[in-house]
Amino acid sequence: MLDNSFISSQLIDWFESHKRDLPWRGINDPYKIWISEIILQQTRVNQGWDYYTRFIERFPDVKTLADAEEVEVLKYWQGLGYYSRARNLHAAARMIMEQFDGKFPEDYDSVLKLKGIGEYTAAAIVSFAWNKPYPVVDGNVFRFISRLLGINEPIDTGVGKKLFTQIVGKLMNPKHAGAFNQAIMEFGALQCVPASPECNICPFAEKCYAYNSNQVINFPVKQNKVKTKTRYFHYFHIRFQDYTYLNKRTGRDIWQNLYEFPCIESEEPLSFEQLQQTEEFKKLFPEPNHGKYKLVVSGKKHVLTHRILYANFYEVILNKEPDSLSAFMKILSKDLDIYPIHRLMQFYLER
Numbered sequence: 001m002l003d004n005s006f007i008s009s010q011l012i013d014w015f016e017s018h019k020r021d022l023p024w025r026g027i028n029d030p031y032k033i034w035i036s037e038i039i040l041q042q043t044r045v046n047q048g049w050d051y052y053t054r055f056i057e058r059f060p061d062v063k064t065l066a067d068a069e070e071v072e073v074l075k076y077w078q079g080l081g082y083y084s085r086a087r088n089l090h091a092a093a094r095m096i097m098e099q100f101d102g103k104f105p106e107d108y109d110s111v112l113k114l115k116g117i118g119e120y121t122a123a124a125i126v127s128f129a130w131n132k133p134y135p136v137v138d139g140n141v142f143r144f145i146s147r148l149l150g151i152n153e154p155i156d157t158g159v160g161k162k163l164f165t166q167i168v169g170k171l172m173n174p175k176h177a178g179a180f181n182q183a184i185m186e187f188g189a190l191q192c193v194p195a196s197p198e199c200n201i202c203p204f205a206e207k208c209y210a211y212n213s214n215q216v217i218n219f220p221v222k223q224n225k226v227k228t229k230t231r232y233f234h235y236f237h238i239r240f241q242d243y244t245y246l247n248k249r250t251g252r253d254i255w256q257n258l259y260e261f262p263c264i265e266s267e268e269p270l271s272f273e274q275l276q277q278t279e280e281f282k283k284l285f286p287e288p289n290h291g292k293y294k295l296v297v298s299g300k301k302h303v304l305t306h307r308i309l310y311a312n313f314y315e316v317i318l319n320k321e322p323d324s325l326s327a328f329m330k331i332l333s334k335d336l337d338i339y340p341i342h343r344l345m346q347f348y349l350e351r
Ligand code: SF4
Pocket: 144, 147, 148, 191, 192, 193, 197, 198, 199, 202, 203, 204, 205, 208, 209, 210, 211, 216
């Protein structure tokens, strides 16, 4: 039988000898903890390290971030994906300035009300900064706990999340909340990894349900109801003299407030001949003979949460500027790198 204090003390001991040396390790500044947690939610530690360092150098505190323009914050986020998180960071920094006089709120409920901060991030901030006993439950923790205790409840449901949060809350030694949370996250990230964990060197090997019943790969259990949608984007890198054209994405869709070339979206793959027959193409290029069209990137795949994108990029050299382009921003081609862009655009420009 596993007792809670055994699990907690084993984790903290393991952490002391295995933890990675990271730039945000050991800090108790809630602002820096917040930034590191949001960055790490979407990237690997190595890549996140660079982003974190650059972000903190430019925006070292809440006030600097709140004072910045959103376009600059997005530029520092470029390449990380999930751009709504950068917009939320910026909005939340402004909330802290307005509602808390620029001082990061200390209580969990106030932190939870900040834009873009969910239960996981709020728990990480208040436990790492002030040792408050709120359990963090991320993907790594779900995996470890479900295997250790043999919990079959799907982790991607409200009921599952609540159950796991309660269990981790009971395991936690409140006197060492911050250390416990960091330890359990790190344990899931380094030891109880998704594929082929080294169970023979695990301190829980003797007691682990999944290992001892030969079911490690069966945990955690997921319900997986969300369907993946496939979308096809056709981008036009239009050049007229020294200029090119950009569109700022707005509305409730991916990549809000990022810039991209004029684009036509279709529900299925289209050849250039098929694309030319679409209403959108005829609207964008009412006089197609005024330009040369060249397909330079074909079917570039990009995977986002619940979406698979395929993108074609056409280079279009115009000898006459049609009125239809007045709907876009006309910029000097050499200024392209001023604007925050998404990963597909970045791929195209860097290829
Ligand atoms: S024994 Fe294996 S599955 Fe169980 S907690 Fe350790 S690493 Fe994870």
